[in-house]
Amino acid sequence: MRYSLLNLLAQGFNGNKGWPTAWRACEPKSRYDAVIIGGGGHGLATAYYLAKEHGITRIAVLEKGWIGGGNTGRNTTMVRSDYMFPESAAIYDLGLRLYEGLAKEINFNIMLSQRGWMTLIHDRHQMETANHKTNWLHCNGVDGEIVDRDTVRRMLPHLDIDGNPCFPVLGAFLQKRGGTVRHDAVAWGYARAADRLGVDIIENCEVLGFERQGDGIAAINTSRGRIETDSIGVAVAGHSSRIAEMAGFQLPVTSHCLQAMVSEPIKPTLDHAVISPETGVYINQTQKGEIVMGGVLDLYHSYGQRGTYPTIEKVIAGTVEMFPAFANLRLMRHWAGIVDVVPDSSPILGATPVSNMYINCGWGTGGFKAVPAGGFLLAHSIATGKTHPTAERFGLERFVTNRLVDEGAAAGIAH
Amino acid sequence: MIVIRCPYCDELRHEEELEYGGEAEIVRPAPPESVSDEEWAAYLYMRTNTKGHHHEQWCCRAGCGQWFKVVRDTVSHEVHEILRFDGTFSHPTEE
Numbered sequence: 001m002r003y004s005l006l007n008l009l010a011q012g013f014n015g016n017k018g019w020p021t022a023w024r025a026c027e028p029k030s031r032y033d034a035v036i037i038g039g040g041g042h043g044l045a046t047a048y049y050l051a052k053e054h055g056i057t058r059i060a061v062l063e064k065g066w067i068g069g070g071n072t073g074r075n076t077t078m079v080r081s082d083y084m085f086p087e088s089a090a091i092y093d094l095g096l097r098l099y100e101g102l103a104k105e106i107n108f109n110i111m112l113s114q115r116g117w118m119t120l121i122h123d124r125h126q127m128e129t130a131n132h133k134t135n136w137l138h139c140n141g142v143d144g145e146i147v148d149r150d151t152v153r154r155m156l157p158h159l160d161i162d163g164n165p166c167f168p169v170l171g172a173f174l175q176k177r178g179g180t181v182r183h184d185a186v187a188w189g190y191a192r193a194a195d196r197l198g199v200d201i202i203e204n205c206e207v208l209g210f211e212r213q214g215d216g217i218a219a220i221n222t223s224r225g226r227i228e229t230d231s232i233g234v235a236v237a238g239h240s241s242r243i244a245e246m247a248g249f250q251l252p253v254t255s256h257c258l259q260a261m262v263s264e265p266i267k268p269t270l271d272h273a274v275i276s277p278e279t280g281v282y283i284n285q286t287q288k289g290e291i292v293m294g295g296v297l298d299l300y301h302s303y304g305q306r307g308t309y310p311t312i313e314k315v316i317a318g319t320v321e322m323f324p325a326f327a328n329l330r331l332m333r334h335w336a337g338i339v340d341v342v343p344d345s346s347p348i349l350g351a352t353p354v355s356n357m358y359i360n361c362g363w364g365t366g367g368f369k370a371v372p373a374g375g376f377l378l379a380h381s382i383a384t385g386k387t388h389p390t391a392e393r394f395g396l397e398r399f400v401t402n403r404l405v406d407e408g409a410a411a412g413i414a415h
Numbered sequence: 416m417i418v419i420r421c422p423y424c425d426e427l428r429h430e431e432e433l434e435y436g437g438e439a440e441i442v443r444p445a446p447p448e449s450v451s452d453e454e455w456a457a458y459l460y461m462r463t464n465t466k467g468h469h470h471e472q473w474c475c476r477a478g479c480g481q482w483f484k485v486v487r488d489t490v491s492h493e494v495h496e497i498l499r500f501d502g503t504f505s506h507p508t509e510e
Contacts, residue, residue, distance in 0.1 A: 241464035252460035254437070255489075300417065300435035303466045303490045308416055310431050343460055400456040 003107050022188060023067075023195035028202050031228040032060045034382050035220060037207055037243060039063025040072040041183075041368065042235035042360050044190035044201070045375020046382070048106070050233075051197035053376070054383035059199045060229075061191075062222060064206035068187025071237050074305075074337035075368040076260050076294040078273045078284060080117040080178030082144050084133055087393040088346060088407050089140035091373050094390060098372030099181055108189030110181050111287060116272045117178025118155070120322075121146075121171045126277060130173040137175075144175045155272055158323050167278050167321060180273055180284055186371055209246050216356040217247065231356040233382045235374065238303065238338025240361035249353040251361065252399050253340045257298040258365050259311045261334035263326070265289030270323075279318030291326060293319050297339060297365055307334040339365050345408030349377050349394040350387035358382050359396070417492055422499050424479035436472030438462050439484050465489060 001007060001020050011018055034050060036043045039061050050056045063069075079099055081092040103110045121127050130146055137144040148171045153161050161169045191201055202224065211219040211226075219228045234243050238255040265288050275282035280296045295315035298308065312334055320327045342348060342362035347370070352359050358381040360374045367374070373390075380388040387395060393405055417430040444450045444458050463469075469489045474482045486496040 239466075241462070242466055245463075250457070250461040251464070252456075252462065254462055254464050255466075300430070301437070301464070301469060301471065301489055302492065304492055308430075310416060310429075399460045400452045402452075402456075 003109075022192040023201050026060075026200040026202050028060060028062075028205060028222065028224050028227055029200065030226070032200075033058040033229070034231045034233065035059070035227060035229040036061045036233040036235060037220075038070075038234065038236040039067045039187075039191075039201060039203065040070045040235065040237065041068065041186045041190065041371035042237075042374040042378070043233070044187055044194055045371050046233050046235055046360065046378040047199045047201075047375075048190045048194040048197070049376045049379035050383055051194060051199055053379060056383055057198035059194075060227065061194070061199060061201045062205045062207060062220075063201070063203045064223075066203050067191050067201065068184055071337040071339065071367060072183055072187045072371070074260065074335055075183055076282060076284065076292045077180045077183045077286070077368065078117065078178070078282065079112075079181050079369040080175050080273075081142055081369070082117065082119075082133065082137060082173070082175045082178070083407055084136045085405055085407060086140050087405060089137065089142050090390050091347070091377070091394070092370055093140070093142050094376065095370040095373035096177060098376065100177075102189070102372060106189045106193035108185060108192060110185040110189055112179065112181050113287070114177050114179040115284075116155075117175045118152070118272050118274045119173040120152070120169055120274065120276045120278070121173065122167050122169060122276070122278045124170070127170055130171075134173065142175075143177055144173060147172050147174050156270070156274065158269060158325050159274075160322060160324050163324075164321060167276065178273060180286075181368075182287075183368060186368075190375070207243065207246065212248070215354065217354055231358070231382050232354075233358050233360065233378050234352075235360045235378060237340050237361060237363065237367060240340050240359065244352070244359075247352070247354050247357055251348070251396070252342055253348075253362060254301050255303055255338050256300070256341050257302045257304060257306075257308070257336040258294070258339045259298065259307045259315070259334060259336040260292060260294040261307065261312060261315060262286075262293070262332050263291040263329040264332050266291070266329065274322075276318065276322055279321055281315055281318035281322065283319060283322070290332065291319075291329060297341070298336075303338055305336055305338055307336050339363075339367070341365075343399075344404035344406045346405040347374065347394050348396050349374070349391040350381050350396070352396060417487075417494065419473060419485060419494055419497060421475040421478055421481065422483050422497050423481040424475060426475070426478050428475055428478055432475075432477035434474040434476040436474055436482060439470040439472045468495065
């Protein structure tokens with residue numbers, strides 16, 4: 001059923017009893033043309049673009065938990081594309097452009113809210129870096145500007161701009177196209193759209209091992225049986241090293257906790273998505289009214305998908321430094337996702353040492369904003385066996401040829 | 416919260432007082448002129464990224480400044496063993 005105003009009215013009069021399920025609960029078949037491991041945003045987007053762009057529809061998406069229950073449901077929902085190197089800008093802006101057309105394309109309201117992404121500028125050095133980055137963005141054809149202190153005061157009336165000697169605000173970098181997307185809707189929307197094109201979405205199905213054949217993989221052993229496949233796409237973020245280990249290779253990835261937390265809902269207070277490089281806190285208000293806060297990643301290696309008190313303290317302390325009024329709020333939930341951190345803070349896309357396995361990982365703390373791009377590019381690799389020109393600089397081989405894309409150093413991105 | 420007793424100064428330190436140094440027992444290949452690009456990449460970048468018991472390095476940053484080795488569960492964060500690099504001292508955690 002198409003979601004439309006007419007159907008909404010009709011279902012309303014009908015007591016909302018006639019809505020069909022958004023995607024089928026599938027039993028795994030014994031054989032597929034392609035299997036995607038990981039039912040988060042990147043995996044579901046991969047399946048959707050494989051079916052839509054490349055006409056391959058005998059596809060299964062295997063998810064060990066539930067759809068969107070990993071990092072897709074655990075991020076702070078912010079999207080932007082203010083990366084510095086041209087190759088990074090191309091990928092992240094592809095992600096944002098696809099998000100801009102996605103709700104219409106998949107007939108699912110992803111609640112894209114381009115409310116503006118602001119990076120606060122606290123000192124002269126940050127001002128110089130921000131100007132440098134903005135010039136790069138303009139060369140890359142991506143929007144971005146510097147706004148002055150008075151504009152920041154108008155845009156963020158609750159920001160402590162005058163009374164805080166530790167974190168003075170000189171201005172902000174602003175990307176107007178940045179903002180937030182309802183994260184669950186991305187998973188659900190792609191799942192429903194892929195399902196409509198014939199993709200089997202198989203939840204509670206964990207990969208246990210691979211059957212090798214020559215330099216490729218012939219079949220996957222899962223907790224729900226053996227599945228033969230021609231090719232495999234891997235989009236499992238923090239667990240990429242586990243899948244790689246089963247397939248017999250290593251990745252330059254370490255897994256870390258990235259934590260976030262949310263307050264009780266309040267009336268509209270904070271109109272933009274804001275990050276302070278000084279407190280390390282990024283913050284926005286959901287459409288429901290909750291204040292969502294995230295901080296830097298925990299610096300030790302971890303697969304524990306839960307929050308810890310030292311980080312909660314840091315994030316809350318930073319938030320209150322920036323917005324003293326939020327000290328009165330009660331914290332409602334906190335949680336963590338396991339992110340895949342790579343030495344150069346850039347994704348790994350394309351071929352692996354296994355001939356028919358392709359990977360999409362290494363997004364670190366910033367994978368959600370790139371979901372449509374990651375899916376689009378992984379689908380291209382699976383369908384054609386070749387890396388898409390946009391992803392060429394992001395292959396695994398860059399660690400051997402030592403041609404890293406050090407976006408961590410370039411744009412000051414923490415992941 | 417991760418709490419580790421430093422095997423050098425014998426003080427109990429929590430994660431804010433410690434510095435994490437990544438996977439332990441990664442040996443620099445030698446001699447450099449005969450090391451292939453693949454071997455350098457493996458040494459510099461490739462990691463086991465173990466889920467479970469992980470051998471790793473920590474530094475008593477806010478205390479005596481010594482580096483030491485820890486066997487820790489990366490899911491539960493439970494510390495199983497603390498060792499000096501010369502192997503002269505080790506104890507399981509008492510907490």
